[in-house]
Amino acid sequence: MKVACVGGGPAGLYLSILLKLQDPSHDITVHERDPEGSTYGWGVTYWRGLLDRLQEHDPESARAVEEYSVRWRDGVAHVGDRSARHRGDEGFGIGRHRLLEILAARARSLGVRLEYEDGITGAPPAADLVVAADGVGSALRTRHAGHFGTEIREGRNPYVWLGTTKIFDAFTFVFVETDHGWIWAYGYGYGPEGSTCVVECAPETWTGLGLDRADAAEGLILLEKLFADVLDGHPLTGRSVPGARAPWQTFRTLTNRTWSRDNLVLLGDAAHTTHYSIGAGTTLALEDAMALSAALRERATLPDALAHYERERRAALLPVQSAARHSAQWYENLPRYIHLPPERMFALLGQRHSPLLPYLPPQLYYRIDRAAGQLEALRRLKRWLGPRVARTVQARNLAARG
Template identity: 65%
Template sequence: MKVVCVGGGPGSLYLAILLKLQGRGRDITVYEKNHAGSTYGWGVTYWPDFLTRLAAHDEVTARAIEEHSVRWSDGVAHVRDRITTHHGDEGFAIGRHRLLEILAKRADSLGVDVRFGRPAPQLHAELEGDVIVAGDGARSTLRDQHAQHFGTRTGLGHNRFIWLGTTRVFHSFTFAFVETGHGWVWCYAYGFDGTHSTCIVECSPETWAGLGLDVRERADALKLLESLFADVLRGHPLIGRTDTDGPSQWQQFRTVTNRVWSRGNLVLLGDAAHTTHYSIGAGTTLAMQDAMALARALREPDPLPAALVRYERERRRELLPLQSAARHSANWYENLTRYIHLEPHQMFTLLGQRHSPLLPHVPPQLYYRVDRAVEHTQALRSMKRWLGPRVARMLQNK
């Protein structure tokens, strides 16, 4: 079997590894238009159960990723001048650059032909392989050639956000909410390599424009954000990307969905197939889980169309609760003023519950009181877990 992966992100590289582990004789090529070592982004997050899944598929890769990751077990929220800490939320982070380096090295050791700095042929028809994998991101060129067949739909989120780095090393997953004369602005920050942290800044479009972030040059915008988050940054700078032009690289989150994920021998993977709001920190892990499912499907002796249908069906089923959680999480931040004036410990509790489909429909203080009561009663906890998905489906069908 000859497989060609377009796009050298974590999903494509991990798929190439898994396919080679199934049989060294397989011919696997990965095209990545950027040169090795050049990547956007800072750190990516994942959770303990993901390490378990990685180890079940390839222990070598799992050990390397764990070795180069940092771990946190607390969540911290800064609201104005008050700080709230929640213990026991274990998570991991690894630099995106390091993750790609690990995956590319492992792929190369298995005989995968990884072609950095080599854009793939532009047209699907020009790619020669039994399976062509479109792993080239939310703006996938391969997918868009057949957008009508795939039923591709794209929507933009309401808020503006920007991915930044900082030399302040955060040892807990940290949230900071700052009130300005034009509304609230907030950040999510977490360390990933012992020397740097990711710092994602978000705000409403009204706040973004009111602060002049829509027109400020990059350096000026970073200085303003450094002053707003001075207490959290403790004198450390914010660092922007250097791989794109423009004032300050602000974005609206791009939600991508597709009616189907395959066309003939072409199949979608990762963000080309689906995107999940960054506030649940799952984009990279979901792409690599796509790779696990696609590799399993291609291992079976079934005809290719049946294998690709099985892959799509499995992943849609697994993604459904996560995508619902991501939508509710994004909605929570887009309606921050509904929660921000609660006591900090109450707001932090509801921040942790932002994935719930019930939260937007219950007064926040009432939800908090009920949630605290539920946590002390096993029967009520079970009812809450049972009720949540059913309410979500009911609201979606209205």
């Protein structure tokens, strides 16, 4: 099969790897519009479950990804001069540049052709299968937007994606109060070179602080002052042209009515986006590649394979998209929760994906969530103790009979 994959991000590269592993005779080319080694963003996050799935599909690339990842278990929330730390699930961060480097090297080793500075904006390449993995602004999808039923919903809060040489030892949330409202940042390490720092605020805070008018350098100086307590003297860095305004934007939630048209199929952000606050974008892109490669292997015809891939991924995305939607709404309604004691604020921060949270008083939801957590802990203890108690009783009965 001849495959043309348009877009050299994680989704497109990983799909090419999986298809080559399934059948080395596949003729696969990845077309990427940017030069090799150039990428946006600093680091991406993922969780243990993804690493386990990568290991199942391609142990070699999985080992390299794990080797170059940093990990954490703690989450830290700073609200003004108050702080709370919480022990959670194991999380990972890896530099986006490093991740792409690993996947590109693995793809090349398997015989995939990588064509950089080769953007496809017109008619797609001639191939049995054309994969649009060219992101939220996909040119291939846009050519047939009416067929795909593309819809884009703009979020409310402005945000900007930054880096810093400060290395956070935990997934860090920082909330700072200003004369114009609250502004906050999410920070996480991705390697010895530094951390990602995403800054967000309400529109009125953004304009009140003058961030809508500041150029990139002025904006960074202001943000460094606001987050000085957690940056410990480290600078913030952006990826913008000197003298230009900082690349603030609002999040675009993209959906499509269908994901395929003849032999053209959408993958990753070209098919769907989820709000950055749940840190799932890269994971979902890689899982798309896993599902599409499996469908192509297991289904007899291309139309059947593409239909099966879409059904499977739509079902898997439903709870994730719901969580992302509620997470974004939680931040948009931050004044509702921000003045709670830090341990309660942090508990609700961790439960921001719940559909109940916007409709219950925060204090009541906190008590319900805490009670549910204690009940689940008792259930886990009972399940753990059950077999052990049974074995103890059995041993005593045998000793008594002996």
